Amino acid sequence: MSASETTDTPVRQAARRARTAAADLAPAPRTTRDSALLAIAEALTARTEEIVAANADDVAKARAAGVAESVVDRLTLTPERVAAIASDVRDVIALPDPVGEVRRGSTLPNGLELRQVRVPMGVVGIIYEARPNVTVDAAALCLKSGNAVLLRGSSSAHASNTALVAVLRDAVAQAGLPADAVQLVPGESRESVTELMRARGLVDVLIPRGGASLIKTVVEQSTVPVIETGTGNCHVYVDERADIDTALAILVNSKAQRPSVCNAAETVLVHAGIADAFLPRALEALSEAGVTVHGDDAWQTVAGASARTVLPATDEDWASEYLSYDIAAAVVPSLDAAVEHIRTWSSGHTEAIVTTDTAAARRFTALVDSAAVMVNASTRFTDGAQFGFGAEIGISTQKLHARGPMGLPELTTTKYVVTGDGHIRD
Structure with a gap:
């Protein structure tokens, strides 16, 4: 076991805060979660200039480093793109709430009432590359589905993600939910990524979004369960x-x-x-x-x-x-x-x-x-929005839990609620 797995590092501290926030977020009614999303959409619009200015620093650094224009394009935020991101958040508000949905239910021969219901995963970690729109998409979908989210974007988008997460946290707190339901993982080093991947027991699931090398690293090195969003050949x-x-x-x-x-x-x-x-x-x-x-x-x-x-x-x-x-x-x-x-x-x-x-x-x-x-x-x-799911968290190419575009239901798990009347087992 590494020192980072036994020491209360900044990453693990953030994960602990997320776990506490998740416990408060899970029972929050849909109206409260939707209010937080509405506050996010409005804040993105109101603070567009601040977001675009931070993004301009990332774009300038990327171009100075000779980054390919296709990557720079994915990194770039314009007022129009921020407006589109805010619109996507509003679309998520209108989607059905997966939390509490009864997947199946029955009354057993002994009179016990059995229900399988959707519940939040808990703490979802997202590791992704230079696409700051993912910061908002992931946060919106996690909040809607009752999950706290730990966001670890690439260092190339650090200024953009820092600005966006500040906006998100202020909006979430404004709606009466814990700001720690949305956090940027501390640090820009590879070590912070490794710590997130090893935070088993604090983080419930990791979702990598990016190129083949990133996904391979997370799948092979993480001790936290991973939903693999594969490359697209x-x-x-x-x-x-x-x-x-x-x-x-x-x-x-x-x-x-x-x-x-x-x-x-x-x-x-x-x-x-x-x-x-x-x-x-x-x-x-x-x-x-x-x-x-x-x-x-x-x-x-x-x-x-x-x-x-x-x-x-x-x-x-x-x-x-x-x-x-x-x-x-x-x-x-x-x-x-x-x-x-x-x-x-x-x-x-x-x-x-x-x-x-x-x-x-x-x-x-x-x-x-x-x-x-x-x-x-x-x-x-093949896209969550095109399939009518709203903004997607990723496209899974694995076969366990989720496959294809992952919307709100794929960010939940289930639990059984069994109701009796003093039942005891013979």
Whole structure:
């Protein structure tokens, strides 16, 4: 056991405060929790200038350090983005309250009344990278579901997160709830992350949000239970009986509508029976969208004939979550070959099939083992808001507890309430 697990460090002190706050928050009525969320939305609007000014410091440091513009974009907060975040909080207010929902209930033969009800997790830790909007999304969803939250963003967003959490805490206290229901984990070092991961007994669950390296570290090193939000190596499969115009629209939207997010497509697989007709138009459409293709021999051959450039694909490309204007591309001999490719390389996030063949769609959805499978729809729809869940806490690619976009119900567990009338067991 490390010293941090036996010493009352600032991180563990914060976790203890969160645990106390969670005990007060759990029984709070929905009206009180919703009042806190409304106060948060109003405070974000009123203090936008303060938030954007703090964010500007983070953005300037990121650019000076040569951080990629795609990362800078995720880091940046503008007045319009703050307004959108506040609007998302208002949307959460309108969502059904999961706490107290009866999952099942019955009267047993002996007369005992049995109910399984949703209850808050308790203390939820979120470890995430340079996306300060996650700070508010996570806090709003945790508060709505009756949980205290410990927020550990990346050091690159520290000024932004500090400003946001100050706003959140003031609003929560204004509504009569403990301010410690929302806390920024003290410290910017890796040690503070390690301490959070080892705070078993104080923190009930950890949710990592970020790249593959972050998620792998949390899953492998945490002693606190983890809900794994996986990377998005998503695939679009264009079937032999696809409508080409529909397939082109779905492919370009899946890849280029916003390439820096986990539900963007990273690989396109095309059935050999439609390749001659589809590949030239796909190359043109992807090129117009600014996408670089990393393709197999078939894609390179078509590119050579059209004077377009296709980089040769390697195993690294099939495994990549690019999060950029790049896509891996292959021609496959059959639907089953596409499924085999997906099984080999997918991260289990989202896969899509484009086809007019109902039987092919059914076979694809039956064989593909991912959190979401799209039929004639963009991979970009795998999103809590798009699914009608409100702002999501993350997209789980594991199979225990939660899978896919995680909304309010996924931030609860259950307990059994058994009511008797002096019952004793024989």
